[in-house]
Amino acid sequence: MSEKTKPYTLITGASKGIGKSIAYELAKQGYPLLLIARSEEELKALSDDLQTEYAISTAILAIDLSINDASQRVSDWIKVNNYPVGILINNAGYGVWGDFSRSSLTDQLGMMQLNMNVVVELSHLLIPILSQEKQAYILNISSTAAYQAVPTLAVYSAAKAFVLSFTRALRFELSQTSISVTCFSPGPVDTGFAARAGLTALNKMAEKFNMQPNEVAKMAVKAMFSKKSEVIPGLTNIISVYANRILPKAFIEKTAAGIYKI
Structure with missing residues (x-):
């Protein structure tokens, strides 16, 4: 299939981590990309590299998705430019670490807007566009924390x-x-998540389970194109999730608190 017959893939949080690695993985397969993140400089560098290395079409939109009308602005941008979007990857997100009662409410609400509302908004706004393709995909990036x-x-x-x-x-x-x-739903991945979340005290037990974003991206793209319903990458993560189903919740929560202790 040539690039001309392939629809665009829209990736949120495309400038770093899993989103960036997914961009490279899809670029290798010849998919044109719509790259969205806050940093225009980082998006421009990524776009230039993808175009040079893989000869694909890319377009960027630097926007803070946590602002209230951001999803509508993304939808309007797609419609104005008549981009035929066939894949939506809701990847953008971040964490806020610390005791809830001591954390900034503004930060928590901003995280909720990006991690939940934007997923809902973009899905709702883009389903009519995705429906125009013979085969389309939505890939939502969750976490084993779910x-x-x-x-x-x-x-x-x-x-x-x-x-x-x-x-x-x-x-x-x-x-x-x-x-x-x-x-x-990946577990710990070697990205900037911990720094963004303020996890300065993340202990070695958590760090040693980190997967690399490139391998995670490959698994995510494969799961999407295989039309899987729900995928947890990595045997350790699968065992961890299974343990959550059979072990007492109090034990699981105490263990998690020990890993991410303050």
Whole structure:
């Protein structure tokens, strides 16, 4: 399939981490890309590199998705430029670490807006566009934190649980359409997440389980194109999620609190 016959993929949070690695993975496969993140400089550098290395079409939009009308502005940008979007990857997100009662409410609400509302908004706004393709995909990036409560990451884990539940329901609703919906839930990945979350005290037990963003991206893209409903990458992460189902919640939460202790 030539690039001309392939629809655009829209990736949020494309300038760093998993989103950036997914951009490279799809570029290798010849997909034109719409790259969205806050940093115009980083997006421009990524766009230039992808065009040079893979000869694909790219367009960038530097925008803070946590502002209230950001999703509508993204949708308007797509329509004005008549981009045929066939893949939506809701990857943008961050965590706020610390005791909830001592953390900034503004920061927590901003995280909820990006991690939950934007996923809902972009999905709703882009489904009519995706539906125009013979085969389309939505890939929502959640986390293994979605499967348990995580003290000191209380709102983050709850937000990712929302993404997981929303994706499951949306997949069912769209099952008779051309749109396949996948939830991908990685565990710790070697990205800038810990620094952004303020996890300066992240201990070595958590760090040693980090996966690399490139390998995670490959697994995410494969899961999406395979039309998987829900994928957890890595045997350790799969075992961890399974343990959450059979072990007492109090034990799981105490263990999680020990990993992400203040």
